[in-house]
Amino acid sequence: MAKIRTRMGDGAVVQMDADEIKRDIENGVADAAKKARVDPLTDEEIKRLYEIVTDRRKFVSVEPGNELVLSYDSMPMKLNRVGIPVDRPNLMRVFERGFGADMLECAYVHYSIKPIKVNLSEEVAFFAESLYGSIAPILYGAMPNMGLYTKPDGPCENAAELLPVGKIKEAQEAQMEAAHYLYEDIMLVAGAMYEAGADGFNFDTTAATGDAEFYAVLTAIEKLKEKYPNMGIEVGMSGDFIFGFHGEVEFHGKRLAGMFPHQQVKIVEEAGASICGPVVNTNSNRSFAWNLARAVTMTKAASLIACNPIHANVGMGVGGVPMCVTTPIDCVSRSSTAMAEIAKADGL
Amino acid sequence: MGKQELFQEAIDAILNCNKEEAVNIANRSILEGADPAEMLNMGFSAGIREMGELFGCGQVFLPQLILGAETMKAAATILEAELKKKGDVKKVGKMIFATVAGDVHDIGKGIVVSMLSTQGIDIIDLGRDVSIETIIKAAVDENADIIGTSALLTTTMVEQQKLEEALKARNLRGRFKTIIGGAPCTQRWADKIGADAYAEDAAEAVDKVIALLRV
Numbered sequence: 001m002a003k004i005r006t007r008m009g010d011g012a013v014v015q016m017d018a019d020e021i022k023r024d025i026e027n028g029v030a031d032a033a034k035k036a037r038v039d040p041l042t043d044e045e046i047k048r049l050y051e052i053v054t055d056r057r058k059f060v061s062v063e064p065g066n067e068l069v070l071s072y073d074s075m076p077m078k079l080n081r082v083g084i085p086v087d088r089p090n091l092m093r094v095f096e097r098g099f100g101a102d103m104l105e106c107a108y109v110h111y112s113i114k115p116i117k118v119n120l121s122e123e124v125a126f127f128a129e130s131l132y133g134s135i136a137p138i139l140y141g142a143m144p145n146m147g148l149y150t151k152p153d154g155p156c157e158n159a160a161e162l163l164p165v166g167k168i169k170e171a172q173e174a175q176m177e178a179a180h181y182l183y184e185d186i187m188l189v190a191g192a193m194y195e196a197g198a199d200g201f202n203f204d205t206t207a208a209t210g211d212a213e214f215y216a217v218l219t220a221i222e223k224l225k226e227k228y229p230n231m232g233i234e235v236g237m238s239g240d241f242i243f244g245f246h247g248e249v250e251f252h253g254k255r256l257a258g259m260f261p262h263q264q265v266k267i268v269e270e271a272g273a274s275i276c277g278p279v280v281n282t283n284s285n286r287s288f289a290w291n292l293a294r295a296v297t298m299t300k301a302a303s304l305i306a307c308n309p310i311h312a313n314v315g316m317g318v319g320g321v322p323m324c325v326t327t328p329i330d331c332v333s334r335s336s337t338a339m340a341e342i343a344k345a346d347g348l
Numbered sequence: 349m350g351k352q353e354l355f356q357e358a359i360d361a362i363l364n365c366n367k368e369e370a371v372n373i374a375n376r377s378i379l380e381g382a383d384p385a386e387m388l389n390m391g392f393s394a395g396i397r398e399m400g401e402l403f404g405c406g407q408v409f410l411p412q413l414i415l416g417a418e419t420m421k422a423a424a425t426i427l428e429a430e431l432k433k434k435g436d437v438k439k440v441g442k443m444i445f446a447t448v449a450g451d452v453h454d455i456g457k458g459i460v461v462s463m464l465s466t467q468g469i470d471i472i473d474l475g476r477d478v479s480i481e482t483i484i485k486a487a488v489d490e491n492a493d494i495i496g497t498s499a500l501l502t503t504t505m506v507e508q509q510k511l512e513e514a515l516k517a518r519n520l521r522g523r524f525k526t527i528i529g530g531a532p533c534t535q536r537w538a539d540k541i542g543a544d545a546y547a548e549d550a551a552e553a554v555d556k557v558i559a560l561l562r563v
Contacts, residue, residue, distance in 0.1 A: 010534045245409070257406075
């Protein structure tokens with residue numbers, strides 16, 4: 001039987017036969033359905049996913065009319081990271097006029113809320129200049145990154161050190177203290193950028209440090225929308241389930257720990273955000289087919305339930321894409337196509 | 349009370365994170381003449397493994413996992429003391445554990461450390477952002493059996509390769525077993541760099557470390 005060129009979750013090129021790929025797709029779907037307690041893909045969707053994965057061409061795409069809107073995270077760092085130093089106002093023009101981006105994002109190189117606060121006035125000035133040269137909506141973006149508020153980087157005790165010695169209550173209190181500081185800084189930074197002219201704010205890798213961070217972001221979104229009703233807010237998540245580092249934090253009476261993408265998008269909507277970007281993490285040990293099947297199953301469940309647009313995260317280590325520094329175009333294009341056609345995402 | 353019932357009670361005590369109950373069951377099992385090693389393996393350890401699976405499914409969260417580990421330790425202290433009386437206690441092994449230089453992720457490592465410590469393994473956790481020199485020095489000073497490293501970034505996992513090379517360069521490679529973990533790591537990566545083992549999650553780490561100590 002002819003082998004099909006594909007990849008593993010770490011990007012390694014492998015040759016698999018049709019039955020192996022089919023089996024991996026079915027297992028990936030089943031894993032997602034079981035873990036997240038959502039419906040599996042239909043037989044027709046599985047068949048289409050198989051066609052996408054096994055397409056012999058390097059680059060796979062959608063039919064005209066089925067294109068997705070593109071939003072970005074850490075946009076200013078994309079070119080600088082590969083050794084092309086471009087100042088940020090010009091970088092916005094490159095993405096808008098050269099790459100056809102639908103939405104732009106300005107950000108600080110550190111890309112976390114806490115350090116932006118230190119340089120806020122300069123950062124606002126850079127951002128305002130970027131607005132003059134672009135037509136597409138510009139969000140200002142940052143990761144909440146609540147870890148920066150804990151020792152040794154911040155003032156709060158480190159729950160990662162308290163928990164292993166059984167200090168559960170102290171660890172939970174430390175997390176809520178950090179969440180409070182994060183909330184305050186989000187209000188400061190997001191408010192300053194919006195008042196400088198930003199079309200909105202992009203929260204990236206939300207809940208990376210767990211449920212307490214998610215709580216801080218949701219609470220801030222609610223307050224921001226109260227203060228700035230026309231502010232656009234995009235929430236990019238960090239994982240396919242909310243890590244219960246605290247375990248007992250609730251928002252609007254719902255426990256945040258353990259939420260899967262279809263639950264995350266609804267609570268983000270409740271807080272008042274405009275766009276939600278679900279994340280399904282890639283398992284380096286599994287095949288691309290398995291990872292993509294799992295990602296599409298969970299994302300489809302989120303799309304079906306969401307009222308707001310869903311911009312599925314498709315990039316290094318998420319959305320089925322392998323976890324390697326240079327994301328392979330064969331996988332990125334297949335993930336994007338599957339998210340459009342099967343997961344019914346509104347954007348990426 | 350039958351053996352199986354005792355095992356199930358032990359499992360339930362772990363899953364309910366009930367330290368007091370776990371201690372009662374451990375003491376009661378000794379009085380009833382149960383084998384302490386069996387109680388540890390088939391009872392309490394089985395409970396912590398089940399807790400680990402529930403954690404992996406997102407049905408219990410980190411505080412419960414840690415409480416479960418604390419419950420396990422309380423029971424294990426009693427049963428290991430009994431084993432010592434009988435002369436049955438074997439030192440399982442000593443392990444150095446660190447998140448590699450340039451990497452500050454340690455949540456996963458903390459979970460692995462908690463799980464491993466319930467298995468009678470003496471763990472020295474060096475923390476995060478730890479240089480190769482510090483890891484090797486600690487392993488030599490502590491006369492460790494195993495060196496474990498965690499890396500969560502594609503940019504920091506190369507430190508695991510550098511560790512293997514540094515051990516070879518100092519003629520220390522044969523003295524320690526090595527195990528790696530972290531999201532970008534795979535068995536293929538472990539094979540490529542020459543690590544002795546790779547573990548995908550905490551539950552697998554326990555099995556692999558125990559297997560390495562038996563070799």
